[in-house]
Amino acid sequence: MRVAVTGSLEKVxxxxxxxxxxxxxxxxxxxxxxxxxxxxxxxxxxxSRVEMRQRGQIYIELPRERRFNDGSLxxxxxxxxxxxxxxxxxxxxxxxxxxxxxxxxxxxxxxFARTLVFAMREGRFVGSGPFIVAEEVPSPxxxxxxxxxxxxxxxxxxxxxxxxxxxxxxxxxxxxxxERAMLARAIDSDSVRELAFGPGCPEALNRAAADSPxxxxxxxxxxxxxSMDRFALAxxxxxxxxxGNADIEPSTExxxxxxxxxxxxxxxxxxxxxxSMAALAWRTGSPGNLIGYSNPAVDAALDxxxxxxxxxxxxxxxxxxFVCTHDRYAVxxxxxxNPTLGPYDLLETLPDWEVEP
Amino acid sequence: xxxxxxxxxxxxIVALSGAVPVVLLAVIGLQIVRRRGVxxxxxxxxxxxxxxxxxxxxxxSQQRVTLRAVAMAVSGEPDAERRLADVTLDAPTLSHVRLxxxxxxxxxxxxxRPEEIARALSGHExxxxxxxxxxxxxxxxxxxxxxxxxxxxxTFDLLELQRQVQRIRIAESGYALAFDRNxxxxxxxxxxxxxxxxxGEPIAESPFAVQLTNAGAAPQRLASSxxxxxxxxxxxLKDLGWSIAVEQxxxxxxxxxxxxxxxxxxxxxxxLGISLALGxxxxxxxxxxxxxxxxxxxxxxxxAGVSHDLGHRLAILQQTAALAETNDPAFLPRIxxxxxSEVSTLRKFVADFADLxxxxxxxxxxxxxxxxxxxxxxxxxxxxxxxxxxxxxxQRAPADVWVRGDxxxxxxxALNLVYNAMEASSPGARVTLxxxxxxxxxxxxxEDRGQGIATDRLHSLFDSFVSTKRTGAHVGMGLPNVRRIxxxxxxxxxxxxNLGQGSLFTLDLPAQDSSSFSS
Numbered sequence: 094m095r096v097a098v099t100g101s102l103e104k105v106x107x108x109x110x111x112x113x114x115x116x117x118x119x120x121x122x123x124x125x126x127x128x129x130x131x132x133x134x135x136x137x138x139x140x141s142r143v144e145m146r147q148r149g150q151i152y153i154e155l156p157r158e159r160r161f162n163d164g165s166l167x168x169x170x171x172x173x174x175x176x177x178x179x180x181x182x183x184x185x186x187x188x189x190x191x192x193x194x195x196x197x198x199x200x201x202x203x204x205f206a207r208t209l210v211f212a213m214r215e216g217r218f219v220g221s222g223p224f225i226v227a228e229e230v231p232s233p234x235x236x237x238x239x240x241x242x243x244x245x246x247x248x249x250x251x252x253x254x255x256x257x258x259x260x261x262x263x264x265x266x267x268x269x270x271x272e273r274a275m276l277a278r279a280i281d282s283d284s285v286r287e288l289a290f291g292p293g294c295p296e297a298l299n300r301a302a303a304d305s306p307x308x309x310x311x312x313x314x315x316x317x318x319x320s321m322d323r324f325a326l327a328x329x330x331x332x333x334x335x336x337g338n339a340d341i342e343p344s345t346e347x348x349x350x351x352x353x354x355x356x357x358x359x360x361x362x363x364x365x366x367x368x369s370m371a372a373l374a375w376r377t378g379s380p381g382n383l384i385g386y387s388n389p390a391v392d393a394a395l396d397x398x399x400x401x402x403x404x405x406x407x408x409x410x411x412x413x414x415f416v417c418t419h420d421r422y423a424v425x426x427x428x429x430x431n432p433t434l435g436p437y438d439l440l441e442t443l444p445d446w447e448v449e450p
Numbered sequence: 451x452x453x454x455x456x457x458x459x460x461x462x463i464v465a466l467s468g469a470v471p472v473v474l475l476a477v478i479g480l481q482i483v484r485r486r487g488v489x490x491x492x493x494x495x496x497x498x499x500x501x502x503x504x505x506x507x508x509x510x511s512q513q514r515v516t517l518r519a520v521a522m523a524v525s526g527e528p529d530a531e532r533r534l535a536d537v538t539l540d541a542p543t544l545s546h547v548r549l550x551x552x553x554x555x556x557x558x559x560x561x562x563r564p565e566e567i568a569r570a571l572s573g574h575e576x577x578x579x580x581x582x583x584x585x586x587x588x589x590x591x592x593x594x595x596x597x598x599x600x601x602x603x604x605t606f607d608l609l610e611l612q613r614q615v616q617r618i619r620i621a622e623s624g625y626a627l628a629f630d631r632n633x634x635x636x637x638x639x640x641x642x643x644x645x646x647x648x649x650g651e652p653i654a655e656s657p658f659a660v661q662l663t664n665a666g667a668a669p670q671r672l673a674s675s676x677x678x679x680x681x682x683x684x685x686x687l688k689d690l691g692w693s694i695a696v697e698q699x700x701x702x703x704x705x706x707x708x709x710x711x712x713x714x715x716x717x718x719x720x721x722l723g724i725s726l727a728l729g730x731x732x733x734x735x736x737x738x739x740x741x742x743x744x745x746x747x748x749x750x751x752x753x754a755g756v757s758h759d760l761g762h763r764l765a766i767l768q769q770t771a772a773l774a775e776t777n778d779p780a781f782l783p784r785i786x787x788x789x790x791s792e793v794s795t796l797r798k799f800v801a802d803f804a805d806l807x808x809x810x811x812x813x814x815x816x817x818x819x820x821x822x823x824x825x826x827x828x829x830x831x832x833x834x835x836x837x838x839x840x841x842x843x844x845q846r847a848p849a850d851v852w853v854r855g856d857x858x859x860x861x862x863x864a865l866n867l868v869y870n871a872m873e874a875s876s877p878g879a880r881v882t883l884x885x886x887x888x889x890x891x892x893x894x895x896x897e898d899r900g901q902g903i904a905t906d907r908l909h910s911l912f913d914s915f916v917s918t919k920r921t922g923a924h925v926g927m928g929l930p931n932v933r934r935i936x937x938x939x940x941x942x943x944x945x946x947x948n949l950g951q952g953s954l955f956t957l958d959l960p961a962q963d964s965s966s967f968s969s
Contacts, residue, residue, distance in 0.1 A: 243644075323542075
C-alpha cells in the first residue's frame with residue numbers, strides 16, 4: 094500500500110504527538126491498546142478488554158501469544174514499557190491488569206489513548222499492526238490542495254469525514270481573563286470565517302455569539318504561519334483599531350514564540366475531539382499546552398473526567414477563540430469499496446477497507 | 451442460359467447501369483460529408499480553444515489591472531504595507547502583496563530574475579512565468595509604486611484558470627488542456643491526465659505545445675495521451691506563454707456524421723435494391739413477351755421450312771405416283787429408286803426433329819472417349835460415304851481424350867458435321883474426322899475439301915433455319931442443333947472456311963482426366 098500525505102515526513106515511530114504526517118501511519122504499524130469509537134469512548138484494539146474503573150484507573154486484559162511483525166512474542170513487559178513511555182504504569186489485577194498514571198500532567202484517558210504497543214529490537218522499533226514500513230519518500234508539499242483538482246480523475250475518489258481540529262486564535266494567557274472572553278466572542282464571527290476560509294466553513298464547535306464588539310485596549314499583534322496567513326489577516330481586520338501587526342512566520346518560529354509567550358494573538362489548530370483530548374492542550378503542565386495556560390477549574394474537571402465541566406471552564410476563561418472546524422478529506426484509489434475516515438486518526442479504519450479486484 | 455438466369459442477368463445489367471452512377475455519387479457524397487464533418491468539428495474545437503485562450507488572457511489582464519490599481523491607490527500611503535497585506539482579503543486571487551525596494555531581503559522578493567527585479571524597481575511592469583505552487587498555478591508580478599525605486603509585487607493565484615480549463619467540456623468526452631511554454635501540463639480537463647500536472651511529466655501533446663510556442667503548428671488530429679485518437683483545436687497565449695488544446699475523441703466528434711453516412715448508405719442500398727427488383731421484374735416481363743414473340747417467329751419459320759421441304763418431297767412423290775399409275779414396267783426401277791431416296795430423306799428429316807426433342811442434362815452426363823466416338827461415327831457413315839464415293843478418315847489422338855457428356859447427342863453432333871462435309875464434298879474427295887487435346891480442352895474436328903462457305907454466311911451459319919443447302923431436305927436445323935449440344939456441354943462450335951478449298955468445323959469441349967471418373 095502506498096500513502097501520499099501533504100506535509101513533513103519523518104520516520105514512523107510509536108512516539109505520540111509527532112508533528113510529522115508520518116504519524117498517520119503509526120496505528121497501522123503499532124497497534125493502540127484501545128481506540129475511540131464514533132461517540133469518543135474506548136473500544137479494545139490490542140487489548141482484548143478495556144474498562145474504565147474508578148477515577149484514574151483503567152482495567153485491561155491482554156491477548157495471549159501475540160507477536161510483533163518481526164516474529165518475536167509480545168510480552169507483558171513490552172506492554173508495560175509502551176505504557177511507561179506515555180506516563181502510565183501497569184499492575185497485575187485478577188485476570189488482567191490495571192493501568193494507572195505515573196504523573197498527573199495529562200488525564201489517564203488521554204495518555205492511554207495515545208499508547209501504542211511497541212518494542213525496541215536491534216535498534217529499531219517493531220510493532221504488531223497489519224503493516225510494516227517499506228519506505229518513506231519525501232516529495233514537495235502541495236500546500237493549498239484544491240479538491241477540484243481531484244474531481245473526474247478516473248482512478249481516484251474523494252472521501253470526506255468530520256474534522257477533529259479547529260482553526261483557532263490562541264490568546265496570550267497574560268491578557269486579562271475578561272478581555273480574552275470578549276475577544277473570543279468577537280473573533281468567533283462569520284465575517285472572520287468568510288474572509289479567512291471562504292464560504293462553506295462549518296461553524297466552530299464552541300461558537301460564541303456573532304458580532305460581539307472588540308473590547309477596547311492596546312493594539313494586538315497577530316502571529317500567523319503557513320497557510321493560516323489569511324486567517325491572521327482576517328482576524329487583524331476584525332480587530333479594527335486594535336489590529337496591530339500581522340506577523341507571518343515559519344511554524345517552528347511560531348511554536349517558539351508561543352512557548353515564550355512572545356505574542357498577543359496567534360493562529361493555531363487545536364485538537365477538540367473527543368472532548369477528553371482538550372486536556373492535551375489545556376491541562377496545566379501538559380506537553381501540548383504550549384502557552385502555559387493554567388486554569389484550576391479546567392484541571393479539576395479534566396482530572397474528574399467531566400468533559401462538559403472542562404468545556405464550561407474553558408468558556409469562562411478562554412485560552413482561544415475557536416473559529417472553524419474543517420472537514421477532513423482523503424483521496425483514495427477508486428477500487429476501494431468502502432473507504433471511511435476514522436473518527437480520530439484519519440486513516441485508522443484503513444485495514445478494514447476492501448479493494449475490488 | 452435459361453430464362454430465369456437470362457432475366458437475372460438482364461436485370462443486373464439494367465440495375466447496375468442505373469445503380470453504379472448512383473453508388474458512385476453516393477460514395478463521393480459520403481466522402482464529402484465525412485470530410486466536411488471532420489472540418490466542422492475541427493473548426494468548432496479551434497473556436498473553443500481560442501475562446502478559452504481569450505478568457506484566460508482576460509483573467510490575467512484583470513489581475514494585472516487590479517494590482518496596478520492597488521499599487522496606485524495604496525503604495526503612497528503611510529500604512530501601505532499593512533493595507534497591501536490586507537488586499538488578499540478583498541482580492542483572494544492576489545496573495546503576498548507587498549512593497550519592495552532595493553533593500554528587500556532576497557527571500558521576500560517575487561520569483562523574478564534579478565534583471566527583472568531591477569526593471570520593476572525602475573518603473574516597469576514585469577511578471578514571471580507561471581509556476582506550480584503545490585497543485586495550484588501561480589505567477590508573480592510587479593508594477594510601479596508611487597515612490598520611485600519601489601514596486602508593488604504580488605503572487606497571482608491562478609487556480610481559477612485551472613478551474614476554467616477543467617470546466618471546459620465538449621459533448622460527453624471532450625476536454626481542454628493547458629501547457630506552459632515548456633510543454634508542461636498545467637491544467638487538465640481530463641481526469642486521467644491530471645496526475646501529469648503534479649508530476650510535471652511530459653505527455654503526448656507536450657511537444658506540440660512547445661512547437662506552438664515556437665511559432666510552429668500543432669496537429670489537428672493526433673493520438674492523445676488518453677490513448678484515444680482525437681481531433682484537436684489549438685490556441686496560444688503569447689503573453690502568458692501558454693498553449694491551449696481542446697480535444698475530442700474522433701469517434702464522438704464524428705458520431706453525427708457517421709449516423710448521417712449510415713443513413714445515406716442505407717438509402718443508397720435501398721435504392722439499389724428497389725432498382726434491382728424493378729429491373730428484374732421488368733426484365734422478366736420483357737423476356738416473356740420476347741419469348742412468346744420468338745416462339746411465334748420460330749413456329750412461322752419452322753412452318754415455312756417444313757412446308758417448303760415437305761412440299762418438295764410431296765411433288766416428287768406425286769411424280770412417282772404418276773409414273774406408277776402408267777403401269778409401265780419400264781418405270782419400276784425409277785419408281786423404286788425414287789421411293790427409297792424419299793424415304794431416306796424423310797427419315798433424316800424426322801431424325802433432325804427428334805434430336806431437338808432431347809434436352810441435354812448435365813446430371814445425366816457420362817464419360818465419353820472421343821477416339822472411340824469418331825470411330826463409331828466413321829463406321830456409321832461408311833455406307834453413305836461409299837455411295838457418295840467419299841473417303842472417311844478417322845485420325846485418333848495419341849492418347850484417350852475424355853469428356854463428360856451425353857454420348858447420343860455428341861454422336862449426333864459429329865454425324866451432322868460429317869454428313870454436311872460429305873454433302874459438300876465431290877466424289878473422290880476425303881472427309882477427315884480427328885480428335886486432339888489442347889490443354890484443358892478436347893477438340894473434335896471435321897474437315898472437308900469441298901466448295902467452302904461464303905464469308906457473308908459464316909456469321910449466321912449456326913442460327914436456326916439457315917442452311918447453305920436449301921434445295922434439299924434441309925430445314926436448317928442441323929448446325930443450330932450442333933451448337934445447342936456444344937453449349938449444353940460447356941463447349942462451343944466454330945468453323946474456318948475458304949471458298950473452293952473446304953471447311954474445318956471444330957467442336958470444342960472441356961477435357962476430363964480419366965482419374966476423375968474413378969470417384
